[in-house]
Structure formats: C-alpha cells, structure tokens
Amino acid sequence: MEFQIAKEELIRALSRVQGIVEKRSTNPIIANVLLDVNEKGMQVSATDTEVSFVGNYQVECVRPGSLTLGARQLFDIARLVPTDQVRFSLPEGSAQMEISSGKAFFKVIGLSSKDFPSMPETSDGYSISMPSSSLKALVDKTLFAISSDDTRTGLNGAHIEVDKDNGSSHLRFVTTDGHRLAVCGQNFDAGDADLPDSVLLPKKGLAELRKLVEEGDGAWQVSFSQNQAVFQQDTVSFSMRLLEGEFPDYSQVLPGDWQRRVLVARETLVLALRRVSILASEKSHPVKFVIQDGSLTIQAKQPEAGEASEEIEAQVEGGDLEIGFNARYFLDVLSAMASDTVCIEIGDSLSPCLLKPGEGDDDELYVIMPMRLE
C-alpha cells in the first residue's frame, strides 16, 4: 500500500470522523479509521458500531491496500505535517504505516483492516431526496429536546414520521424529554418513504449529521431499513442504527384549545429572560410570566439573593394569568426558532404551553410544561 495525498484533503477526511470513533471501548479498533486505497482514490471508514461514516477522497495511488490507524493520532499528524503533500507507505506484510512529509517521519502501528467492523449496507428500500438546509432545520429545531436520561430509552432519540396526508410530502422529527417537546417537519422533493413501524434516531448520530449537512448545499438521499437510517451525498455515506425504544404517543400532550394567546418579539423575549433569570435559582431557573392586557412581565425571586422583573410589549388575547416556567427550557426553544415573533398559547397555569412561529406556516411547534412556583 502506497499513496500520496494533499494535506488539506487528509485533514478534511480525518476531521469528519473525530466525533464518530470511540476511544473508550473494549474493542480498540473502533478508535481507528479504515483507509482503503485503490486507483479510484481512498475510502475512509469510521464507526462506533452505532454510527458509521464512509467517505471517498482523492489520492495519488502508487500501490493499493488497506489498514486501520488511530483516528486521533492520524488527525494530529495531518494537522501538523510541514508540507502540502503527505506520503503513506505500508511495506508488504507489515502493519506499520510509514508517513513522511518533508523531514518529518512517522511509523504508526495499525490494526488489520480484516478486523474492522463491516459497514451497514446501503439500503435498496425506499429513499427520499432532501436539501441540506431542510435536514439541518430538522436537526437544529429538535436535537435539544432529546432526553439524556438513559432509563427512558424511548425518549433518547428523535422520532421520525412521514406525513403525506396534507397534499405535500413531509418528513417530521419529534423529540421530548418529558419537560418539553419539539416538532419540526420539512417537505421532501421526491421519492417514497414507507417507514418501518418505529424510527428513532440516536442523539449522537443526529449531532454528527448536523455537522455533515452544515458543510455544504446540495441534496441528500435519505433511506430507512428495519434497523438503519442512511444519509448519502456524492462521495459520502453516513448511517446510524435505529434505537429500539418506543416513542410515546405525543399527540396526547399537544395542547388543543388555548385560553390565552400571547404574541411577542422573539429576540426581546430572549433578552428579557436572560436578564431576569440571573436572579432565578440556579437549580431549575424558575421564572414567573405575568400575562396582562398588552404586556408580558417576567419575574424571578430568591429569598436570599433578590429579585428581578421586566415588562415587554405583547399582543394578548384572553384573560390575565400568572404561570411559572423553567427559563432554560424557554430559552432552548426560543434559540431553536428563527422567526421574528413567537406565538405562545396557554390554557391555565398547570397545562402544557404551546409555542410556534408568529409568522409563516412552518410545520414547527414546541410544547413546554409549566412549573409550580412557591
């Protein structure tokens, strides 16, 4: 195995896999990347056995071959090599990759590519096409609400559903941790996606997917098999194993009729919440919303520290109300949104509160549970 690669191309390949490889495993090979070189180029594979990545990169191949090498160490080398071109050479029968660049020389001990886990097959099943920006929105608007509580496996991922009832074809992500819920749908251009009964995408996979789709424009092919979701674009294939938990029937917690509706400028509410919550307890950040005709006043109070309050302009429909929230939950939702205004629909002081963009007709909504204040 022998090849030459541009430093920038090598960095690009290796930076992509740093979040995927797993260093703290009993199986050391999954901390490695598999480099597979032939005349067509270099295929770089990485997996933690749940989330997997395969990408193709340009190299000048002298002699084909394959080996796995420590992903972190190779990335450190790639970033620091002194020349624009890096030469890799693996003597026949050896597992020691020789890497040279200018006067710098490395001999890195690898593990045989035969022991590397096999990558998930690309699904031949249903597949849809979706722009980067739509996939990015789906993840950005829902990732924060996924539960980190390992005892609630059904909440540890994003629930996916396809909605073709309303004339347009929608792929929808739903997430919740029991305190708040996020729902976001995006149109898809073409294709068909008869989903398996339950599709639950893991948090780590979605966080890596976000990095991938942030990189550029263009459409992604998304397909689902019984246990994998696969995202493909040009030279890259990214897949994640579906979680096995069962997502709850979230339609039951979506509030129906509202009794008060408040329309406020989103950024104004964000800043007021940040300021007032300085005086809220650090444990659950409790703040009180005082809703009156024409205004929303946010208040916080701690007996030993003091209090804060701020009134902001609001269009209010319905009667006066006081209701408590965890300020952090509200800020998470407001940060996921992009609209200028936000519409808050409330029943009474103990019922779930619905947030959605104040303008536009996006398939995007959030539910936040209120909290009892002293």
Added chain:
Amino acid sequence: MEFQIAKEELIRALSRVQGIVEKRSTNPIIANVLLDVNEKGMQVSATDTEVSFVGNYQVECVRPGSLTLGARQLFDIARLVPTDQVRFSLPEGSAQMEISSGKAFFKVIGLSSKDFPSMPETSDGYSISMPSSSLKALVDKTLFAISSDDTRTGLNGAHIEVDKDNGSSHLRFVTTDGHRLAVCGQNFDAGDADLPDSVLLPKKGLAELRKLVEEGDGAWQVSFSQNQAVFQQDTVSFSMRLLEGEFPDYSQVLPGDWQRRVLVARETLVLALRRVSILASEKSHPVKFVIQDGSLTIQAKQPEAGEASEEIEAQVEGGDLEIGFNARYFLDVLSAMASDTVCIEIGDSLSPCLLKPGEGDDDELYVIMPMRLE
C-alpha cells in the same frame, strides 16, 4: 446611596475582579465586590484576603454610600442590561440595591460594607517604577514554571530579587517546579527597592497581574512591604500577600560550563517537537534529542503505537550526544521565549540543560532537567 454609571464602565470594573473574588469560601462576603460611591466617583474593591484589587471608576453620584454585592451576579447584570446607563439606588437603611436599566429592574440583596475585609495599606516603603511591558515580560516568561505541588510551599510562587551589581537596576523573577526553572530580569527606571529578605509572589496573584498589565501601557509603581507586594497605576491598586515558604538557592542548579552547544531556530524546534511528540507516551512525553555535527534530530517511540523522528538544522559545538527530555517542558520554555533562535547548552545526558535566547543579551534563561529514556 444612589448613582448612575455607564454600562461600559460598569463592565470594565466588574470584569477586572472576576478572577480575584472567591466563591468557595466559608466567608461569603469575599465573593462580593465593595462599591463605595462618593462625589469623586466609585471605588470598587475585591479580595480573596490574599490577592486584592482597588479601582476607581466614573459615576454620576446622587447620594454617597457603600454596599457589597455578589461579583458574579453583578457582572452578569452589567453585561446584559439593555441601556447605556444603569441606575443604582439603595434605600436608606436597606441592604437591597435597586438596579434599573430601561424596563429591566433588579433588587439585589447585598452584605454590609462594614463586614468587608480591609484592604492592604499602600506601602510607604521603597518603590520602583516599571513599564507595563517589562512587568508583562517578567510574568509571561516565568509563570509557567511555578510548582502546583502544595507540599512544596517554597516553589509555589515567583522568587523576586533586585540586582544592582551590574551597573543597571534589575528586578528579577525566578520560578521552578523542580523539573524546570525560569529566570527573567528587567530594568527598572527609577526608585529604590531594598527587598525584604524573602519575597515570594503567589501564582494566582501573578496570573491576575498579567491581565492588569496587558490592558495598557504606562508605568507601574511597585513596592514591597514585609508581607505585601503592591502594584499601582493611575486609578488602580493591586496587591498580593507574599508567600511564606523559602525559595531554594537556585544558583546551585544553574549549569556552569557546557560541553555541547546547539543553536537552532526557535519556531522550527517548536514545530518539530509538536510533531514528534504525537508519538511520545502521553504520560511524560519523552523524546530523544540526537545531537550531531550540523543537526539536531528529535525522536519518539512507543512499542505499541509506533515512532516518529525529525531532523532540523542546527549549529553544533562539542561532541555527539543523545539526551532525553519531556517534550512538554521544552515546549513550555520555547513558548515563553520570543527570540528567533535559541541556544541550548548541555553537559552530559544526565546534567541540567540551559536554554537562552540565541540573540540579544536579555537577562533571561531557563533550565530543564533531562529524563532517562529506556
């Protein structure tokens, strides 16, 4: 007590003290800043009882008074208030400071200024004058080598000495952790400093001093009393309590005659060390220096990971030698230096190694102990 202050002036005052106040103390008041307002302005004081700061800031005083408030909380408020001017008002007999800015309102519970620790007196003793840039160099070139080992109290600070023997007046900082030693001296313009027998400045105080002197130009007055070092400039007074440990007689570890001298480009050596040490063990970062006529070769090797080597050009005097170092110690020293070239003087493979700038005649040198390699 009532006053108005510009948001920027308030942020400037409070950002300065965040590193000084101590939140994890049994005495809660030292997490606070003392605000003392009169017609001349606002004096802001902070202390952890070892390191103390007093600064004067411009306010529009309506009614004089004083109170201590949580430094962190007040800083959070200062950064987030919505208007350029912030109004503070403390009702007579109350400890609840009312802070208002636009529609944002805070009532923050303070602690009486009577319970705030008294600040060290400004010394009437010997005092010298020194430019910011010189103080900055003293700290930058020595701070890294201070020991963090609490059992070796004599090494937990920078040892200060005044040298008037060589015609010029020098203030010199010396630090060591037993593995490496840093010495830096700077001329002082005027004044006299007959130091107490032992002056040992604490690490936290020096780290805060570095931030202060980085802020601007101009001269600082530096004075020492039996238990305090005081740094003053314009509207600011900063002091630190001297440590009580005894600094060792470092002259005994300064190498005398060398047997090999190596002159290399500093940045070239830094980059080579960074690259080669990727393959050094993460525990003590052992690398081997192979010194030959005209070149220095750096090598690292781990049985399970592989090896690295890089040859760099060097002017070498004396015979060939192989010697081991902790690469991290070498990189710390090279990062503290600013010269284009560095001169390395070595006895044999077990004796301390001396580093100094390759050009110029600065009062600046470093000693690094070698390590035995397998």
